[in-house]
Amino acid sequence: MINLWCHDIGREHAANRPLLRTVFQVLMRLFSPRKTTLLLVIRDKTKTPLEFLTQALKEDIQKIWDSVRKPEAYKEAALSEFFNVEVTALSSYEEKEELFMEQVGQLRQRFYHSIAPGGLAADRRGVIPASGFCLSALQIWKVIRENKDLNLPAHKVMVATVRCEEIVNEKLGQFLSDKGWLELDAAVKSGPVLSFGTRLGAILNSYLSGYDMETMYFDEGVRTAKRQQLESSMLHHTYPALETVIEHLHVVTLKKFESDLEQSLRSREGFAASVRQCAQAAIAEFDAGLRDAAVKHVEWDTSKFRNKLLEHIQAHVESIRNAKLAELKANYEKLLSDALAGPVQSLLETGERDSWACIRRLYRRETENAALAFSASLSEFDLDQTISSEMVSDLRKHARSVVEMKSREEAGNVLLRMKERFFTVLSRDRDSMPRTWTGDEDLWAITREARLAALRLMSVMAAIRLDDKPDKIERALITALLDGGPLSQKRSVEFTYDPLASSTWEEVSPRDTLITPVQCKSIWRQFKAETEYAVAQAMSMQESHRRSKNWLPxxxxxxxxxxxxxxxFMFLVRNPLYLLGLFVAFVLSYAIWLQYDITAYFRHGTLSALLTILSRLLPTIMDFVTAIVNMSHSQKHSANQSRHPPLLHAQSLMNQTWRRSQVKYQSPDSPSPSSSVDSNSGDES
Structure with missing residues (x-):
């Protein structure tokens, strides 16, 4: 009951609104099923009709109710579900004392008969049995001390709460020590258990039925809440066992899926079809196991268990798929390597002009065949189109890498291949028959042909030509290295600069370059140095053959x-030194005869001529030896002078000796030096 003055209606503090809000908050902590009556007594009523005042007060109370914070379960609850709002009015005691006393008497009678039908306490749902009065009284006093106010819950609710709580604890203890439950729990830990849900549900139902029998006379709301508490507690203790059952089911189902998938793949069925079929069977078996393990008291969502199994199945499928794809890719890469490596090496070794054209045709044919077969094999894996296209593209890149790797490997052995080609062309004819150097062969033409074959082989291995783009590598090599070198006329006509004085080829990307121009020049120099001996040997064989054909001495x-x-003659052949001595004596005698004009000396007599010659012979020989010694210490003559025959040297020395001797030993009747020189000149002419 709340007293308020009539003129305070609508005000905040004067109308006791904070107090009413506090009353709502305290009473809402209980939410007893019994309604509470709010009796508003208006003092000093004015001429305003009571209906208008009642409507204004109920609107204010409704606003207060809406502003009060409520539990989540009763957030939308109406005021009428928990409170009966009644309004009465009393006249002014000073102005209308008799009417006031009469109205107070009527209000007193309402309190006297509050438990009568329609009275202030007409709602009897909160009554308790007489047997629970002692407990109710104790609880009332306990609440008074804890809350420090007199806003008490209903006695029936308190008694039902305490008693049902005791029964719940009793039944829970009995369940935890139940023999059937302990055996079932032990069996679950050791392995899968059939009909787990049925057996556990029977045990739970027995204890819930016992609870219902013992609490049937208590408050229904409390009894139901405590029953849910008992059920929740028992399920909480059984949840680990239920999780173990599901884990066993999960493991068994996953192992069976792996085994079925392996057998299906061994039977040569398609990968995607096998996965789909085995996964459907595994999920169906797992769902059946979940239904067998389910307890009807638990409303659980099985989707999370299914999703977990699907994740593990998908992970296993991905691992198997990746392994199969890796194996399939490795097989096709090996097939491509076997199909390309050997033929590419053979075509490069031939060194023909159409070698790269043949390699391109081989590369495209084998790559397309492998790509088509690989795409057909990938179709059974049910892959995304992007992934499938990427894998086929990787296979094509592998094919190109095989050709490039083999080309680079052969380019590293280009010098050896060039020498082999050179020796083959040089030592064998067009019919691959060994050459016999008879002396009639054109060795220069054969050597040029052999070097041209080696040079073409180097041009083939100089760059990778898988893109079918023209280049001038062969022409540049032939012009710069074979047609007279970098200063040749052909090079000056076709190239305005040295084509090998660069680190890159024209119209060839650095990525496709195997041998740079500078490296080609270095390799060619080394090649020529290592093949000169073979050419010289061939020339020697030709000369030997020519000599063997001439049998006359x-x-x-x-x-x-x-x-x-x-x-x-045989004496001279056996003693060649005598022949050498005779030759030297003949040369010296002939030179002296020409230079001294011996015939002129004998005109004056034989004896005087012999004496003159003997007297001049020793000085002439000494001068001749001195001239030879001086020449050995002089500077080296040019190559043309060194090639002059020894006779010219002897004649020049004799001329010098003759001039000196003419000055020293000229006879009176001999001609003058000038006339002698003139006569010699005349004789020579």
């Missing part, structure tokens, strides 16, 4: 044999 041997006779 030289003409000088025939003449010498006719002059000397057989015995003297």
């Amino acid at each position: 030289p003409a000088w041997t025939v003449l010498l044999l006719a002059i000397l006779g057989y015995n003297e």
Whole structure:
């Protein structure tokens, strides 16, 4: 009951609104099923009709109710579900004392008969049995001390709460020590258990039925709440066992899926079809196991368990798919490597002009065939189109890498291949028959042909030509290295600069370059140095063959044999030093005869001529030896001077000696030096 003055209606503090808000907050902590009556007594009523005042007060109370914070379960609850709002009015005691006393008497009677039908306490849902009065009284006093106010819950609710709580604890203890439950829990820990949900549900139902029998006379709301509490507590203790059952089911189902998938793949069925079929069977079996393990008291969402199993199945499928794809890719890469490596090496070794054209045709044919077969094999894996296209593209890149790797490997052995090609062309004819150097062959033409073949081989290995783009590598190599070198006329006509004085080729990307121009020049120099001996050997064989064909001895041997006779000729052959001495004596005698004009000396007599010659012979020889010694210490003559025959040197020395001797030993009747020189000049002319 709340008293308020009539003129304070609508005000905040004067109308006791904070107090009413506090009353709502305290009473709402209980939410008893019994309604509470709010009796508003208006003092000193004015002429305003009571209906208008009642409507204004109820609107204010409704606003206060809406502003009060409520529990989530009763957030939308109406005021009428918990409170009965009644309004009465009392006249002014000073102005209308008799009417006031009469109205107070009527209000007193309402309190006297509050439990009568329609009275202030007509709602009897909160009554308790007499047997629970002692407990109710104790609880009332306990609440008074805890809350420090007199806003008490209903006695029936308190008694039902305490008693049902005791029964819940009793039943929970019995369940935890139940023999059937302990055996079931032990069986679950050791392995899968059939009909787990049925057996556990029977045990739970027995204890819930016992609870219902013992609490049937208590408050229904409290009894139901405590029953849910008992059920929740028992399920809480059984949840680990239920999780173990699901884990066993999960493991068994996953292992069966893995086994079924392996057998299906062994039977040569498609990968995607096998995965789909085995996954459907595994999920169906798992759902059946969940239904067998389910307890009807639990409303659980099985989707999370299914999703977990699907994740593990998908992870296993991904691992198997990746392994299969890696194996499939490795097989096709090996097939491509076997199909390309050997033929590419053979085509590069041939060194023909169409080698790269043949390699391109081989590369495209084998790559397309492998790509088509690989795409067909990938179709059974049900891959995304992007992933499938990317894998096919990787296979094509592998094919190109095989050709590039083999090309670079052969380019590293280009010098060896060039020498092999050169020796093959040089030593064998067009019919691959060994050459016999008879002396009639054009060795220069054969050597040029062999070097041209080696040079073409180097041009083939100089760059990778898988893109079918023209280049001038062969022409540049032939012009710069074979047609007279970098200063040749052909090079000056076709190239305005040295084509090999660069680190890159024209119209060839650095990525496709195997041998740079500078490296080609260095390799060619080394190649020529290592093949010169073979050419020289061929020339020597030709010369030997020519000599072997001429069976007659030289003409000088025939003449010498006719002059000397057989015995003297054989003596000189066995003793070649005598022949050398005779030759030197002849040369010296002939030179002296020409330079001294011996015939002029004998005109004055034989004896005087011999004496003159003997007297001049020793000085002439000494001058001749001195001139030779001086020449050995002089500077080296040019190559043309060194090639002059020894006779010219002897003649020049004799001329010098003659001039000196003419000055020293000229006879009175001999001609003057100038006339002698003139006569010699005349004789020579």
